[in-house]
Amino acid sequence: MISCRLLVVGSLILHKGGGEKDIDVMPDPRKNTIPCQSNFGFSKLLLALLLILFLLKQILLSVSFITFFQKNSQLLEDKHYKRFIKEMILTNLECVRINSTMKGKVWSCCPEKWKSFSSSCYFFSTDAKPWKESQENCSRMEAHLVVINSKEEQDFLTQNMDKAAAYFVGLSDPEGQGHWQWVDQTPYNQSATFWHPGEPSHREERCVVVNPRPTSAQWGWNDIPCKDRHRSVCEMMKIYL
Known part of the structure; x- marks a missing residue:
């Protein structure tokens, strides 16, 4: 002193x-x-008080951030919510009112230009790509190549397809051993398939399209080389609001 x-x-x-x-x-x-x-001693005391106030402010900001993150982390991790945000940014939604048992959910929505059926939305492409590129295109839209689970779904799809085209679906045989797999890991059910007569026909044809037979105009599944270029159908779950 x-x-x-x-x-x-x-x-x-x-x-x-x-x-x-x-x-x-x-x-x-x-x-x-x-x-x-x-005044030297007083200045030291004032400086210490200012430092303490600054540290308290930083602690309060940190606590506020942690609290906010904890409250919203579950929402941010929810894939359905992220898909909804992405679709809201990229497209408009077309919604219909539903009688739903889900709490607080009264609207069933699909992105604009997508078709609605059951609990899914479907996008029918108009450009032709190989199977892998078609699946990547679906993935960019937070969807996947369509997985067909019933005759009703098969009929809905063919009613919206161009009769002059073929459409890739999410079924493939990566090893060429007759082990058909859906892209979403849905088990392959031989009793719920819609192959054309005589199909699948070749081990090197490892991807599947839905197309009409020229002679009968009957729609069905056909195995073809994955590098061939065709249209495709993407599928995503409906958005409920």
Whole structure:
């Protein structure tokens, strides 16, 4: 601590010859000093207080961020929600009112230009690509090549297909061993297939299209080389609001 001394000026009154005369004298500095402190100590205290306030502010901001993240992490991790946000940004939604048992869900929605059937939305492409590129195109839209589970679904698809085209679906045999697999891991059910007579016909033809037979106009499945270029159908789950 730095200190200083304040010199006090006193007065001494002398009496001489009946008269009075004031004489200013300097008192003994050892007896007339008043200690004082500089502003240095106060500055250190103020700096410490400001530092504490800054740290408290940072802690409060951190706590607020953690609380917000914890409350919203489940929502952010939900794939359905992320898909909904993406579709809202990229497209408009077409919704219909439903009688739903799902709490708070009263609208069934598909992206604009997609077809609605049961619990899914379907996109029928108009450009031709190989099977792999078709699946990648579906993935970019948060969907996958269509997985056909019933005759009703098969009929819905063919009613919306161009009779002059063939459409890739999400069924393939990657090893060429007759082990057919759906892209969404749905088990392949031999009793729920719609192959044309005589199909599948060749081990090198490892991907599947839906197309009409030229002679009968009957729609069915046909195995073909995956590198062939055809249209495709993408499928995604409906969005419920």
